[in-house]
Amino acid sequence: MDAINALAGIAVGSALDHARARRPTAKDQAQASYDALFHPADPGGVTMHERFAVALFVAGLHGDVVAMRFYGDGLTRSGAPSALAAATGMAADTAAGQGPYGSFPAGLLSREDAPGPAYRVPATERAVTGPRLAAAFEHAHMLVLHPRDAAPEHLQALLDAGWSTPDIVTLSQLVAFLTFQIRVAAGLRTLALVGAHA
Amino acid sequence: MTQALHPTGHPRPLEFTRAILDWLPWLEPPGADALTPRQRESLVDPGRAGSAYFRLLALDPDVLEARTRTDRDIFYNTDAGLPRAERELAATAASRLNGCIYCASVHARFAASHSRRDADVQRLLNEGVDADLGERWNAVVSAAVALSRTPVAFDASHVERLRHAGLDELEIVDLIQGAAFFGWANRLMLSLGEPTG
Numbered sequence: 401m402d403a404i405n406a407l408a409g410i411a412v413g414s415a416l417d418h419a420r421a422r423r424p425t426a427k428d429q430a431q432a433s434y435d436a437l438f439h440p441a442d443p444g445g446v447t448m449h450e451r452f453a454v455a456l457f458v459a460g461l462h463g464d465v466v467a468m469r470f471y472g473d474g475l476t477r478s479g480a481p482s483a484l485a486a487a488t489g490m491a492a493d494t495a496a497g498q499g500p501y502g503s504f505p506a507g508l509l510s511r512e513d514a515p516g517p518a519y520r521v522p523a524t525e526r527a528v529t530g531p532r533l534a535a536a537f538e539h540a541h542m543l544v545l546h547p548r549d550a551a552p553e554h555l556q557a558l559l560d561a562g563w564s565t566p567d568i569v570t571l572s573q574l575v576a577f578l579t580f581q582i583r584v585a586a587g588l589r590t591l592a593l594v595g596a597h598a
Numbered sequence: 599m600t601q602a603l604h605p606t607g608h609p610r611p612l613e614f615t616r617a618i619l620d621w622l623p624w625l626e627p628p629g630a631d632a633l634t635p636r637q638r639e640s641l642v643d644p645g646r647a648g649s650a651y652f653r654l655l656a657l658d659p660d661v662l663e664a665r666t667r668t669d670r671d672i673f674y675n676t677d678a679g680l681p682r683a684e685r686e687l688a689a690t691a692a693s694r695l696n697g698c699i700y701c702a703s704v705h706a707r708f709a710a711s712h713s714r715r716d717a718d719v720q721r722l723l724n725e726g727v728d729a730d731l732g733e734r735w736n737a738v739v740s741a742a743v744a745l746s747r748t749p750v751a752f753d754a755s756h757v758e759r760l761r762h763a764g765l766d767e768l769e770i771v772d773l774i775q776g777a778a779f780f781g782w783a784n785r786l787m788l789s790l791g792e793p794t795g
Contacts, residue, residue: 419771422679425671426775429664436660444658463749499748500696507612512726543785544748548697550789552602552624559600565625566657572786573661579748579781586750587774591767594757 402427403434407466407585409592416592434581437574438474445567448478450533451574453488457537458578460492461544466589467582468492487528491537495519499545516546535561540575600625608794611699614723616706616716619699619795621787627654634659642666654790665782672775680765680772683712687735688742688773690719692780695727695746700793701784737763741770742777 404427410416420427438451452475459467468489475485501516519541521534529537535558542554558568605622628637630647633656638647640659643666646652655662673685680688686709693702702723710719721729727743730736737759744752752774760770787793 415767416771419768422677422768423671423675423771423775425675426668429667429671432664433661433668436658436664440660461748497748500746502697504697505610505612505699509613543789547785547788552604554789555602555624559602565600565654568625569655569657569790570661572789573655573658573665576782576785577661577665579785580778583745583750583752583778583781584775587745587752587778588771590752590754591757591770591774594754 402431403470404430404581404585404588407470407581408588409466410588414592416588420588430581430584433577437570437577444570445564446570446574449475449480449484450536450571452478453480453484453529453533454536454540454571454574455578456485456488457492457495458540458544458575459582460489461496461541462579462582463496464582464586467578467585483528487525488537491521491525491529494522495537495541497545500547502546502549504548518542518546518549532562535563536571539571543572543575544579605792605794611703611793611795614694614699614702614706616703616710616720616723617795618707619703619793621649621651621700621791622794623650623654623791625654625790627651628657629653639663640666642670651787651791655786669779669783672772672779678768680769680776681712683709683715684735684738684769685772685776686712687719687722687738688776689780689783690722691727691739691742692746692777693784694722695743696780696784696788698780698784698788700787701780703793705780734763737765738773741773742780745774745777746781 452471455471456475459471472485501514503513504510519538521537526534539554539558542549555568603624611619627650637656637659640656640663641647641652686705689705690702690709706719706723710716718731727739741756741760744756
């Protein structure tokens with residue numbers, strides 16, 4: 401099953417299915433990216449629960465109910481306890497906001513600074529996620545909503561919470577990939593709704 | 599315990615520019631000689647072994663390789679669809695909004711060289727995503743910006759405006775994929791290191 405077609409509701413043989421087929425490598429390799437992140441041959445240092453929980457959190461930050469259902473189902477299928485899905489959903493609800501915001505390097509661009517909150521997972525949800533996954537949610541919030549605030553201290557927080565350098569690369573790719581996948585699917589859904597011109 | 603890197607003493611770009619920049623990692627990437635055969639293969643372009651950014655991403659080779667091949671088809675497959683210049687314009691607009699000075703520099707150069715509209719591209723960098731670049735480019739930038747916001751703000755009005763500006767279905771799909779790809783690229787560049795130059 402093609403994940404973007406599933407998220408966008410694109411039927412085989414539809415106009416958008418044909419349009420996507422004109423970029424066959426983009427379609428296949430977006431799916432290969434999804435598979436590498438969510439059905440890896442070897443998950444290495446990042447567990448399947450962590451992958452799907454972060455994905456559900458990121459979908460929630462986007463307020464994208466289709467993606468929330470998709471990754472919520474993935475989290476359940478990964479064998480995670482239902483308490484983790486519930487805590488992740490609660491965390492995303494309180495973390496959501498409007499992006500992108502954040503600060504530029506101090507100087508000419510400072511007039512465009514749009515300060516906003518950094519996110520900390522509340523104690524109730526942290527009790528379920530544990531500190532390592534909580535650190536991943538906090539990092540994902542920065543990446544999704546205020547990426548221009550990124551600093552080495554954010555990576556240090558992950559390192560201190562037990563994420564290795566390769567784990568951080570995988571986590572960063574996972575969150576960044578989802579911002580792509582969710583945007584492609586949302587864009588294509590809108591395009592399909594407006595309908596093709598004759 | 600691993601420590602994040604804190605590069606110091608290098609020139610930091612303080613505004614959006616079309617100048618050629620470099621990038622310094624905040625995590626130690628493997629050395630070019632330390633890459634495994636699979637990591638080296640995942641670079642797709644062997645020359646990328648010289649880049650700290652790509653050597654760092656090669657720590658998850660399956661994702662890096664798929665990402666690189668996705669990128670190339672979205673931007674370089676010129677079997678019809680959106681002109682290269684406007685795919686690069688969408689990438690520049692997304693990078694300008696998100697605040698990725700490095701990504702914006704690369705793709706503003708591409709947008710300018712493909713369109714020969716250097717002054718308009720520079721206006722986008724200087725003034726931001728509300729710069730007036732003429733209706734067709736304004737429609738492309740506005741759509742790329744709406745796609746880049748969280749929650750995604752791209753709606754029927756953007757599609758209608760793009761169609762009115764003359765874009766067909768495949769061109770709009772190219773625009774959606776090009777802008778969305780820079781959601782991915784900007785976040786990696788912004789969060790794993792910093793620009794210099």
